[in-house]
Amino acid sequence: MAFEKIRVPEHGNKITMGADGKLLVPDDPIVTFIEGDGIGPDIWKATQAILDAAVEKAYRGSRKISWMEVYAGEKAWNLYGQSDDAWLPKESLDAITDYLVGLKGPLTTPVGGGMGSLNVAIRQVLDLYVCLRPVKHFTGVPSPVKRPEDVDMVIFRENTEDIYAGIEWKEGSAEVKKVIEFLQNEMGVAKIRFPESSGIGVKPVSREGTERLVRAAIQYAIDHDLKSVTLVHKGNIMKFTEGAFRNWGYDLAKREFGAEEIDGGPWCRLPNGIVIKDAIADIALQQVLTRPTEFDVIATLNLNGDYLSDALAAQVGGIGIAPGANINYSTGHAVFEATHGTAPKYAGRNMVNPSSMTLSGEMMLRYMGWSEAADLVIRGINGAISAKTVTYDFHRLMDGATRLSTSEFSEAVIAHMDHQEQEADVLDEAVDQYDRLAEQFKEVFESGAEKTGEFASTAMEKARQQLTAAGAFTEEQGKNLKTFLERDFSQIAQSMREEAREKLNPSRVGAGALASLSTLLAATGNVLSSVAARTQKALSCRSGEITSAGTLTCSSCGHELHFKKTGRVPPCPTCHSTEFRKSY
Numbered sequence: 024m025a026f027e028k029i030r031v032p033e034h035g036n037k038i039t040m041g042a043d044g045k046l047l048v049p050d051d052p053i054v055t056f057i058e059g060d061g062i063g064p065d066i067w068k069a070t071q072a073i074l075d076a077a078v079e080k081a082y083r084g085s086r087k088i089s090w091m092e093v094y095a096g097e098k099a100w101n102l103y104g105q106s107d108d109a110w111l112p113k114e115s116l117d118a119i120t121d122y123l124v125g126l127k128g129p130l131t132t133p134v135g136g137g138m139g140s141l142n143v144a145i146r147q148v149l150d151l152y153v154c155l156r157p158v159k160h161f162t163g164v165p166s167p168v169k170r171p172e173d174v175d176m177v178i179f180r181e182n183t184e185d186i187y188a189g190i191e192w193k194e195g196s197a198e199v200k201k202v203i204e205f206l207q208n209e210m211g212v213a214k215i216r217f218p219e220s221s222g223i224g225v226k227p228v229s230r231e232g233t234e235r236l237v238r239a240a241i242q243y244a245i246d247h248d249l250k251s252v253t254l255v256h257k258g259n260i261m262k263f264t265e266g267a268f269r270n271w272g273y274d275l276a277k278r279e280f281g282a283e284e285i286d287g288g289p290w291c292r293l294p295n296g297i298v299i300k301d302a303i304a305d306i307a308l309q310q311v312l313t314r315p316t317e318f319d320v321i322a323t324l325n326l327n328g329d330y331l332s333d334a335l336a337a338q339v340g341g342i343g344i345a346p347g348a349n350i351n352y353s354t355g356h357a358v359f360e361a362t363h364g365t366a367p368k369y370a371g372r373n374m375v376n377p378s379s380m381t382l383s384g385e386m387m388l389r390y391m392g393w394s395e396a397a398d399l400v401i402r403g404i405n406g407a408i409s410a411k412t413v414t415y416d417f418h419r420l421m422d423g424a425t426r427l428s429t430s431e432f433s434e435a436v437i438a439h440m441d442h443q444e445q446e447a448d449v450l451d452e453a454v455d456q457y458d459r460l461a462e463q464f465k466e467v468f469e470s471g472a473e474k475t476g477e478f479a480s481t482a483m484e485k486a487r488q489q490l491t492a493a494g495a496f497t498e499e500q501g502k503n504l505k506t507f508l509e510r511d512f513s514q515i516a517q518s519m520r521e522e523a524r525e526k527l528n529p530s531r532v533g534a535g536a537l538a539s540l541s542t543l544l545a546a547t548g549n550v551l552s553s554v555a556a557r558t559q560k561a562l563s564c565r566s567g568e569i570t571s572a573g574t575l576t577c578s579s580c581g582h583e584l585h586f587k588k589t590g591r592v593p594p595c596p597t598c599h600s601t602e603f604r605k606s607y
């Protein structure tokens with residue numbers, strides 16, 4: 024495809040959609056970007072640096088994004104001849120359509136007149152019917168609520184319909200007169216209070232539009248093992264649009280997902296236990312604040328979703344850190360964008376928080392299947408925030424923080440990707456120490472005649488003391504390692520009694536601490552379960568702890584981490600939570 028102003032990078036290939044509905048991402052994908060108006064250039068520069076660094080560090084040159092600039096907003100208007108069509112040139116839409124995946128900065132929409140929203144136009148032209156906005160707290164981010172960590176929701180906002188579609192006529196215009204006459208004379212509408220001075224807006228809400236949105240929301244809840252999907256609407260007042268949204272949502276859950284009514288409905292439950300419920304928008308806005316743990320996935324209409332996503336973002340640090348994506352799951356088209364606007368008073372001042380756009384980029388990397396790079400972005404942002412090196416918006420709410428510019432913050436994020444790599448080397452030492460302790464424990468236990476739970480405890484303590492005396496680790500390190508070992512031993516003892524006997528067969532688990540522990544338990548049967556009983560209280564693993572091979576399931580989102588050998592537990596790469604259940 025030939026473009027007039029857009030320059031296609033010399034290197035790189037297109038992302039395409041496979042026949043099986045799965046995205047095909049080459050190692051050198053061409054990804055489109057729109058810089059955006061206002062603060063757009065500031066946050067784009069910072070974001071590009073972070074994303075490129077994460078990709079480079081994750082793949083060491085074997086993967087690289089070729090960025091292709093596509094124009095919209097003021098930059099396009101100046102470049103394409105300052106005509107009405109120049110705000111969103113056709114070739115920009117063609118490029119995003121053709122290259123499938125893009126990242127975009129905010130674009131200005133005038134209030135009360137002038138052109139319609141370019142942001143909305145992009146969503147409509149590409150039929151990006153889901154606006155996906157996850158809302159999750161990063162540890163250390165200042166928040167106006169007591170327990171921001173309880174906020175962990177994903178908003179599925181319908182993105183192509185509703186009053187947001189921009190079907191409206193101006194007060195006094197010939198068009199509005201025609202519409203009002205039609206409503207009064209042909210439809211018998213007598214409720215327009217001031218017909219001579221009214222503007223009129225129309226709110227289309229369709230069954231198809233609702234169903235594809237709710238389908239995506241329910242599928243997301245299933246894929247991420249979440250507890251509920253809440254349909255948020257104002258259906259008591261707008262019965263045939265928002266009320267229909269609720270009814271169509273429930274119908275779809277029953278028809279396509281096998282949901283059954285709970286106590287006569289309308290709430291219902293899927294066979295896997297996920298509850299489909301609804302809430303009227305005004306009370307929902309209160310409850311997401313007062314009882315956030317009761318909400319997982321929210322499926323809602325366009326305007327409600329706009330309000331809800333900014334309101335919820337406030338609970339986790341504000342729109343400076345709230346990411347978003349506009350997606351058509353059927354065609355694969357996806358435009359990732361910050362949830363905030365152009366913040367014109369900060370434009371060009373290199374001071375705003377780039378995290379909203381950066382985390383939108385992180386969602387894009389995950390959408391492309393580049394999760395290692397996405398994890399590094401999260402690691403870098405977590406690191407910069409934990410070190411209290413933040414932009415003005417967080418700085419004004421944090422005690423003892425250092426205020427950074429946008430570009431300095433992006434450097435800090437990149438540096439923290441490395442910091443943690445260095446930390447990982449240090450951590451490896453602790454991982455080795457854990458394995459040594461497990462091996463020593465096995466030796467001490469096997470050399471004793473007694474094969475009881477009491478002796479196992481004694482042997483573990485003896486192993487710890489021996490290795491401390493030998494200088495393998497300090498007193499404190501030894502105590503921590505012993506706690507982790509006891510917990511793992513206890514979990515294995517439980518598993519041996521339950522369903523995992525075969526999986527933990529010593530001949531199958533290979534080398535390392537897990538092998539030592541399962542050999543011990545296989546040889547001694549259930550006699551050691553008294554150790555398990557004593558350590559029952561600590562059967563979950565937390566980020567930062569060390570644990571033997573096995574599967575860790577995130578207690579918040581259900582993401583699974585598979586440890587092939589002993590390792591340090593990271594934060595959940597999907598939702599940043601710190602608590603996991605362990606299984607084998």
Ligand SMILES: NC(=O)C1=CN([C@@H]2O[C@H](COP(=O)(O)OP(=O)(O)OC[C@H]3O[C@@H](n4cnc5c(N)ncnc54)[C@H](OP(=O)(O)O)[C@@H]3O)[C@@H](O)[C@H]2O)C=CC1
Pocket residue numbers: 062066128129130131132133142342343360361362363364365366367375376377378379416
């Ligand atoms: N998707 C899009 O492209 C969107 C575009 N817009 C458009 O943006 C324009 C301006 O809209 P407006 O209502 O002022 O909303 P904005 O989101 O642009 O700004 C509102 C306030 O939010 C805070 N804020 C926004 N972005 C950041 C950031 N990156 N870091 C830190 N703080 C941030 C600032 O708060 P404080 O002053 O307290 O520091 C800012 O004054 C309008 O034309 C609107 O239509 C709006 C939303 C989305």
Ligand SMILES: O=C(O)CCC(=O)C(=O)O
Pocket residue numbers: 130131132140141142143329362
């Ligand atoms: O298009 C706009 O100007 C505003 C859009 C917006 O607020 C949003 O989508 O969240």
Ligand SMILES: [Mg+2]
Pocket residue numbers: 329330333362
């Ligand atoms: Mg908005």
